[in-house]
Amino acid sequence: DGGITQSPKYLFRKEGQNVTLSCEQNLNHDAMYWYRQDPGQGLRLIYYSQIVNDFQKGDIAEGYSVSREKKESFPLTVTSAQKNPTAFYLCASSLVPNRQPQHFGDGTRLSIL
Amino acid sequence: GQQLNQSPQSMFIQEGEDVSMNCTSSSIFNTWLWYKQDPGEGPVLLIALYKAGELTSNGRLTAQFGITRKDSFLNISASIPSDVGIYFCAGDSGGGADGLTFGKGTHLIIQP
Numbered sequence: 001d002g003g004i005t006q007s008p009k010y011l012f013r014k015e016g017q018n019v020t021l022s023c024e025q026n027l028n029h030d031a032m033y034w035y036r037q038d039p040g041q042g043l044r045l046i047y048y049s050q051i052v053n054d055f056q057k058g059d060i061a062e063g064y065s066v067s068r069e070k071k072e073s074f075p076l077t078v079t080s081a082q083k084n085p086t087a088f089y090l091c092a093s094s095l096v097p098n099r100q101p102q103h104f105g106d107g108t109r110l111s112i113l
Numbered sequence: 114g115q116q117l118n119q120s121p122q123s124m125f126i127q128e129g130e131d132v133s134m135n136c137t138s139s140s141i142f143n144t145w146l147w148y149k150q151d152p153g154e155g156p157v158l159l160i161a162l163y164k165a166g167e168l169t170s171n172g173r174l175t176a177q178f179g180i181t182r183k184d185s186f187l188n189i190s191a192s193i194p195s196d197v198g199i200y201f202c203a204g205d206s207g208g209g210a211d212g213l214t215f216g217k218g219t220h221l222i223i224q225p
Contacts, residue, residue: 004155006155040217040218041217042117042119042201042214042215042216042217042218043156043201043203043213043215044215045213090155090156100144100146100161100163100205100213101144101146101158101161102146102158102213103158104148104155104156104157105155106153106154106155107153107154107155109153
């Protein structure tokens with residue numbers, strides 16, 4: 001079945017450590033997105049990518065980095081510069097940029113040790 | 114950035130009741146989407162609306178794209194226990210490939 005796979009489901013980070021969240025899609029979608037979700041809040045955009053080897057900052061990119069070396073993969077690194085990383089992270093994709101709808105993975109919950 | 118006001122924030126209803134929630138914006142959107150999220154899961158698309166005035170149904174769910182393009186509502190008829198969850202509206206202004214603007218969600222709780 002086609003879909004978006006995020007891993008791991010749960011992740012723990014120590015102080016000063018970088019961690020990488022995986023997002024893979026087999027939908028042949030061009031555009032991919034990373035969102036952060038905090039309790040009682042809507043989703044906020046971290047980074048997005050319209051095409052391979054291209055990505056743009058979203059509203060809350062500070063302390064995060066991404067890469068898009070392959071169409072199907074869009075990993076997110078939460079760096080030690082992100083002082084409040086505890087959140088639920090959601091990856092999404094859409095067939096082409098600026099076209100809806102976006103479809104979401106099942107998320108990764110990141111916590112601080 | 115753009116903001117969406119989604120209301121109500123939470124709803125406590127009896128099984129079998131109808132539900133109505135809405136989103137309003139100060140900006141015009143070209144697309145409205147409604148998602149449902151279960152605890153610990155990603156949002157699942159319920160209905161997508163692409164034209165002002167459009168009224169679309171998906172089973173017991175009905176959503177409308179407001180004529181002004183600044184609002185949308187979602188109705189659920191004859192609620193059942195599996196309708197419990199958080200419902201999000203999202204809008205796309207079409208101004209760039211930079212994702213959606215999300216409301217803060219409506220938490221639906223159903224009492225049997």
